[in-house]
Amino acid sequence: MTSATLDRQISKPKTQRGRRFLSKREPQIFENDKQTLIIKGAHTSEIVNAFMTDVGLLKKPLANKLKWKNRVLPFEDASFIERMCEKQDCSLFVFGMHSKKRPHNIVIGRLHDHEMLDMIELGIERYASIRSTDTKLSLGAKPLLIFSGEAFEESEESRHLKSLLIDLFRGPKVTKVNSAGVEHVIHFIMPSEGRLIMRVHAVELRPFQSGPEQEKASVDGENAQISEPLKTPWGPYVQLELRNAAPEADFVIRRCKLPSEDKWKRACRVPSQLRPKTDKSSKNRSLDVFGSKVAQVHVQREHALDELRPAASMRTALTGNVKRGFERQQQPTKKRKLADGAPKAKRQRLDKDNE
Template identity: 40%
Template structure:
């Protein structure tokens, strides 16, 4: 048992507030990410980590510039220790060696234990500074686009998509204005590779209320290849996705909604007698003699006989 695993009783108000922030909540805070350099890293790996920090990790990310001699697929204790110390549930580990050059490991942590890890190799990299275009501000919430059937069919790519969403989604916001949608992250899976491209959205004049949209590449641009995976079991993954009962919406009778959020309601009413419905008094709505006679026959009353009979 390490010093972090012991039961700690707060002695000051400051330490009490610190422990309360780490307690489980109904609505969790934005996930923090830690970016770690391995014992040996190349210039490409270092620049990739810095670009990801500049664009997406700030202010919910920490960068550990010191080298950490660890192998996540063989020993995960150091990652779990760092996650508990810095209160991070996401990590990105960069390393470089002869067997696996320019290596990145994307991972998630649940209950301070490693949940998923996916190892990707960098085949081609273009940094932010190499593309001479205007950039987005730090902390911009990006729009994520995933292209490729493999993201829906392959279990490993499904988990990779989920990790990318957790890593790049940014904080939860109640509203988004049109001018704030200025960054697009596009992931394409094709022929065993994942192509990551980042674009800036330009709103041009179109002569109407809806602006004309253009995309301008701003970087970073990375070509990944899938290497090793460490996925959680189905039971553990289901436990990690479990929601508390207080957050689950209560079912309401006769009310349903479709995929687009439109709400439909079902109303139960008694059968109405439209013959007794009061209409507006006008000549066009008055019944004629023939109609009156037909109505009386339907009701069962025999019509009056004429005097000639």
């Protein structure tokens, strides 16, 4: 099919409003915040419904939820999810279902250019919803994400899971973050390959108390973690308190679908307008993945190593043993006097030694 035939089949917008709508859907240099689409499967359990409701509360206002149930199997056919995400302008999705084969099943994934990029299937083993606690979080608050466990870097699936969780819970993009405004922490723990633990802690900043007031506060916060006194830029000392909040979940990792290498490179491509500019004339300077400048410094050679004897070891040089490591200072030696009647060969040999 030629390009002219495709142009005739594509219906072009006839109004200014339609052109503005399509221009917003086109690729942008500065993309908007990623929206998440929450989809229910044909059969769901109470745990799955509670999890998807809590994810919607944590993601607000960057979350859209479909009200009806859908007979969808993402790993067999993802066309419905791609179509709904394109319609709702969402690049992330959370799909929940429940069956005898896969109980309390959750699928999280993301799309690129309205095509499925990657998705990971998780099974909920234990769950505590937000309704089970009295802790309240502000709408649209940006969380602090913490990842613990070496298993996050052991395999390609674990690295994609970490990247997917960051995209899902990172919140809106901001240029600056007020440290005093961080209200909750989402802690992901991976004790072993195939298991994932999610914990949420509420952050409270309070002035430092000493004496009986401190003992009373420690008794009241038995289930909380209190930091050491920290000095603020404006003078007084404060303490950070982490209280257990919700949701809490224990997952088991099931299936995983990873993108091809070419598709992953296209998804991670950065526009040329946003790439940090490098000065080609400058030498020994480079930029790391965060855009920070890194310089390479050349240190001059140590002159003390040149004074070593050829057979001296580095250990002797570092210990500073003058007798063994370095050549002794040449002291002026007295020349041996030869008798006038000494042989000529012996005289030449002694002259060489004196040199």
